[in-house]
Amino acid sequence: MGNVxxxxxxxxxxxxxxxxxxxxxxxxxxxxxxxxxxxxxKRWVIPKGWPMKERSDPAAAAQEAFEEAGLDGVIAEQPLGEYEYLKRLKSGAARKVKVDVYALEVTGEHATWPEKGQRTLQWMSPVEAALGVQEPELRDLIVGFAGVELPTEERPAPARAPTPVKVAWNRLRRRVTALWGRARR
Structure with a gap:
């Protein structure tokens, strides 16, 4: 008999x-x-993804930066820290995910990359970037990395992420709109 x-x-x-x-x-x-x-x-995030069997975690983070933003660079071997967020699954459910963050000193930017056109990219000052992200722990990582401080009055509550029902409704609305457009042709 096994224990708890x-x-x-x-x-x-x-x-x-x-x-x-x-x-x-x-x-x-x-x-x-x-x-x-x-x-x-469409909220502001940093390039991230699942670990890759054939790559170390820092190399996988660098690969995500290339796929999502067309970036080359020198990746740190140790993470700056971690943060948590709620990952919206295709089913509409949400799952808590921990993210290890590695600093990437950008040395080059490609004209084309796998997810070009699927995302908006924006270079920002550290304060703008910290205020642009939703997750408080990621905001703190950016502030700590850049060595800047955010005045208390400039630390707005993060915008609420859409609920699973809202995500499912938007997905359904897009599908119906696409099907309606095909039917009208």
């Missing part, structure tokens, strides 16, 4: 882990951080 610690953990209870790159260029007052828009909610 032998009980298998349900998949939904596990926290998933992703890797991310924090792209930066310049130094001092000229330091800039690149944010990308997420594909579903």
């Amino acid at each position: 610690t032998d009980k298998p953990v349900k998949q939904a209870e596990k926290k998933r882990r992703q890797v991310a790159a924090l792209p930066w260029r310049g130094s001092g007052a000229d330091l800039q951080i690149l944010l990308v828009s997420s594909r579903e909610t």
Whole structure:
């Protein structure tokens, strides 16, 4: 008979882990951080994705920066830190995901990349980038990395992420609109 610690953990209870790159260029007052828009909610995020079997976590984070933003650079071997967010699944459900963040000093930008046209890219000052992201822990990582401070009055509450119902409704609306357009041809 096994004890309580032998009980298998349900998949939904596990926290998933992703890797991310924090792209930066310049130094001092000229330091800039690149944010990308997420594909579903269009909010500002950093390039991130699932770990890759054939790559180390830092290399996987650098690969995500290339795929999502067309960036080349020098990736740190150790993470700056981590943050959590709610990942919206295709089913509309949400799952908590922890993200290890690696600094990426950008040395080049490609004219084309796999997700070009699917996301908006924006170089920002560290303060703009920190205020642009939704997750408080990511905001703190950006502030800590850049060595800047945000006055309390400039730390607005993050915009609420869409609920699973809202995500499912928007997905359904897009599908119906696409089908309606095909039917009218």
